Structures are given as structure tokens and as C-alpha cells.
Amino acid sequence: GAGVSQSPSNKVTEKGKDVELRCDPISGHTALYWYRQSLGQGLEFLIYFQGNSAPDKSGLPSDRFSAERTGGSVSTLTIQRTQQEDSAVYLCASSLVISGANVLTFGAGSRLTVL
Amino acid sequence: AQSVTQLDSQVPVFEEAPVELRCNYSSSVSVYLFWYVQYPNQGLQLLLKYLSGSTLVESINGFEAEFNKSQTSFHLRKPSVHISDTAEYFCAALSGGYQKVTFGTGTKLQVIP
Numbered sequence: 001g002a003g004v005s006q007s008p009s010n011k012v013t014e015k016g017k018d019v020e021l022r023c024d025p026i027s028g029h030t031a032l033y034w035y036r037q038s039l040g041q042g043l044e045f046l047i048y049f050q051g052n053s054a055p056d057k058s059g060l061p062s063d064r065f066s067a068e069r070t071g072g073s074v075s076t077l078t079i080q081r082t083q084q085e086d087s088a089v090y091l092c093a094s095s096l097v098i099s100g101a102n103v104l105t106f107g108a109g110s111r112l113t114v115l
Numbered sequence: 116a117q118s119v120t121q122l123d124s125q126v127p128v129f130e131e132a133p134v135e136l137r138c139n140y141s142s143s144v145s146v147y148l149f150w151y152v153q154y155p156n157q158g159l160q161l162l163l164k165y166l167s168g169s170t171l172v173e174s175i176n177g178f179e180a181e182f183n184k185s186q187t188s189f190h191l192r193k194p195s196v197h198i199s200d201t202a203e204y205f206c207a208a209l210s211g212g213y214q215k216v217t218f219g220t221g222t223k224l225q226v227i228p
Contacts, residue, residue: 031214042121042220043159043205056215091158095214099166101147102214108158 002026004107006092012113013082021077021110025094031102032075033095034067037109038088046090049075082114117142119208121219128196129227136191136222138180138206148189149207149216150180159205165189176200201226 005024013019025032034046045059049069060066064082069075079086089109095102120139128134140146147166151159163174170182180191189206206219 033216035218043218045215045217048215050214058215093159099147101164101166101209102216103149103161103164104216105161106151106159 004092004094004105006090006107006110008110009108010111010113012115014115015084016081018078018080019082019112021079021090021092021112023075023077023092023094023107025073025075025092026096026105027073029094029096029105030072031095031097032069033093033104034075034077035091035093036088037091043091046077079112082112084114087112087114117146117208117215117217119206119217119219121206121222123222124220125223125225127225127227130198131195133194134192134196134200134224136204136206136224138189138191138219140187140189140206140208142187142208147209148180148182149209150174150178150189150191151205151207151218153203153205153221155202162191162204196224196226198226198228200224 007022030051032049035043047067048056064080067077089111091109093104093106095104118141149164150162152162153159163172165172165182173179178193203221203223205221207216209216
């Protein structure tokens with residue numbers, strides 16, 4: 001597609017429920033990132049996929065968070081047993097390598113509210 | 116580990132006045148630097164980037180940033196701001212060979228009519 005697509009754009013859930021957030025990257029972009037943006041906070045790195053390499057999961061805040069990327073394209077971020085502190089905007093970005101650097105293009109984000 | 120510091124969380128400025136948004140990074144290795152802008156209720160958009168070559172980089176809407184290796188800075192400037200520049204601005208860095216992009220905490224630019 002023309003840009004990075006994320007769904008749902010808004011999700012309200014009850015504490016303890018599981019949620020799945022989806023990201024469709026730009027076709028041809030080999031790298032995919034997930035970040036979390038909380039109110040008053042910057043962007044917190046969660047996970048990074050690059051081609052067929054093992055993902056960099058160093059930013060996942062707990063074992064309730066997981067992500068996968070199927071076929072080197074679509075990615076799903078799963079949060080199990082959601083907590084109120086998980087409320088945030090979850091941003092996905094895919095990237096094109098320019099002069100050796102990953103230049104990120106972001107989606108509009110998925111706003112998660114945990115009641 | 117790479118870190119990015121944006122000291123100013125909010126910057127109010129009158130319309131048509133100049134502005135500078137500060138960004139400092141920590142890295143002893145080659146680094147790529149970016150500024151992203153987030154307009155209200157929108158995603159992040161790339162504003163400008165420094166990858167190599169000229170240390171002064173410009174955007175299409177009048178912003179510029181200068182890579183200063185000795186001061187490890189990449190401050191964003193605009194000589195005359197418009198109401199439409201009201202947004203949050205994020206500085207980001209990426210170290211060569213390690214592709215995790217690290218973001219600063221953001222600076223909210225508020226342009227006052």
C-alpha cells in the first residue's frame with residue numbers, strides 16, 4: 001500500500017483481556033518496528049524485525065507482550081492480560097535503507113485504552 | 116547505548132518569531148540523525164534527516180538542522196514560525212551498524228498568534 005496501515009485505530013478493552021494490534025508495512029520495506037507512546041512520554045522502543053533475522057525484543061516491557069511478523073510482511077503485537085498501564089498509542093513503522101540507515105515511515109497508530 | 120536528549124518539553128513562541136529546538140545525542144560512533152514531527156492527532160512524519168555529507172540539512176517547509184559532531188548536537192531551527200508549525204517535534208538517532216532508532220522525549224512547539 002501507499003503507507004503503513006495500522007488497525008484498529010482505537011481499542012477500548014477491560015483489564016485482563018487480551019488484545020491484538022495489526023500493522024501492514026509498506027511493500028518492499030524489510031524492517032518493521034513497534035513503539036509505544038504514552039501520555040507525556042516519548043517513544044518507547046518495543047521490538048524490531050529485520051528480514052529473516054531474529055527480532056530484537058529488548059524493549060518489550062514484560063512477558064505479556066509479544067509480536068510476530070508473518071511472511072516478512074504483516075506484524076501483530078499481542079498484549080495478554082492487559083493492565084491499565086498498557087494504555088498508550090502503539091506505533092508501527094517500516095523502513096527503507098538509505099545510505100546505510102533505516103529511515104522510518106510511521107503508521108497513524110493504534111490507541112489502546114484499558115479500563 | 117545510544118541516547119537522545121531534548122531538554123525543552125515545551126517551547127512557546129510568537130508567530131513569525133524564530134525558534135530553536137534543542138537535541139543532543141550520545142554516541143562515539145558514526146550516527147544518523149532525524150527530526151520527526153507529530154501534528155495533533157496524527158502519526159509521526161519525517162521532517163529531515165542527516166545521513167552523510169553536508170552537516171546542514173533542510174526541510175521543504177523552512178526548517179533546518181545542523182549536525183555538530185563536536186557538540187553532539189542536532190538542533191532544529193526555523194527563522195520565522197507559522198501557526199501551522201504547532202506540533203510536537205521528536206529528535207531521533209541511529210548508530211551505524213545497529214538499526215534501533217532511539218527517540219528523544221519530544222518538544223511541543225506552541226506558536227502563539
